[in-house]
Amino acid sequence: MDNQEYNQEYIQDQINRYVYQVSRFLVVKNKEDIEKEIRTLIDDMLETRCQGHSAAKEDLSAVLTELGKPSSLAAKYNDSKRYLIGPELFPTYLRVVKAVVIIVAAAVLLSNLVSLVTGDFLWENLSGIVGAALSAFAMVTLGFAFVEWKGLNIEDIFEETKQLPPVPVRKARIPRSDPIVGMIFSLIFIILFLTVPQYFGVWDAGSNEFVSIFNVVVIRSLALLFVIEFTVSFIKEIFRLVEGRYTIRLMVVTILCNAVNLLLMVYILRTFPIWNQNFPDQLMTIFHSMDADGLIELKLSWTFFTQHVFLWIIIFGNVIETLTCVVKTLIYGLDPKEK
């Protein structure tokens, strides 16, 4: 085979490859027609470029560069821009997918926490959260892709176009970071609290053990109640996240959740000895320096704190939070028309 012949064969092969790639990215009915046209076009362009002498590899590569990548040439032939989820739909999709993934992950986490009570909690269960969040993500994405594909108009569902919601004044807005940070910290707390309550306390270097401020056995037996407590405030935070501003709805939810939590907490604190009664004595054995008077004083303060002060703190915090929400709603959160 002489050089000339080899060259022609090479060029023909490259053209075939290019046309084949373009056709792979085409989503139109008359693919063959376009393929035929592109073939002739490449030929014409080569001819113009070479002005009589036979085409070299460099000529072909220049021509193909001018035509562009197969995928982008095909994109120009394809009728419309094709999206899995287009730019119009995307903001709504993002909003929904975030909320759904967070809620599902939270729900699975909570159900795992409940399994603590029944005793068959496994740390491996936590990987189920990732799985659940992923499938929630996939379901929402598929749903939106379907809407995009069908060209459905979901504006009416997600946007109240006829009656637009009022623009919230700055102070009526709840920054997203607020509930998210809240949820993350309460999650971490509840996990640690229910799995390793013995570490909430003072470390004794001598015996290399922790002296917990809690009665670990009682805490464990009350896991279900604490999970309920946590779930209620988690629901409230999710509501805050989705709502994004102070509204009457949010105010009602906040009052209800806080009331339930407060009643439950008061019930727990008044009924069960969740505190480590022997904490002062155990503390004494760690810090030998303490005298008898000191111990009595410590015991009195500890009893006073666990019987009264802590309860007051809980009530105080709960009431302040509820009041803040009510006041902010009434001042900033109302639709001027509703006012």
Add this chain to the structure above:
Amino acid sequence: MDDTEEILLNLVPELRRGTLVLSVLSQLSQPMYGYSLVQELSGKGIEVETNTLYPLLRRLEKQGLVLSEWETTSNKPRKYYVRNEKGTRVFQKLKIEWSEMVRHVNILLAEEEKNG
């Protein structure tokens, strides 16, 4: 840092893009195939990228503004496009729009020159 050149590099093709259909339709009173149209326009100072023109011709055909026919007598099969009656009507309307636009934009530019 001066990015004027770079911005112009984007703006000029954008300015041209809108006039492309008008330019193409103007040439298609006679049947022409894609590449000959590219060369014809280029010779008249209108630079069109091949990979833009070919898909454009198909779109015009789909919109019913041009007709196409394969010419297979020579060794290279070529697809020829020609303006049909509807295409001519649209072309005439576009021509009027174009003249109006040029007139108005020119007024704006003349004003600017006088004031500036």
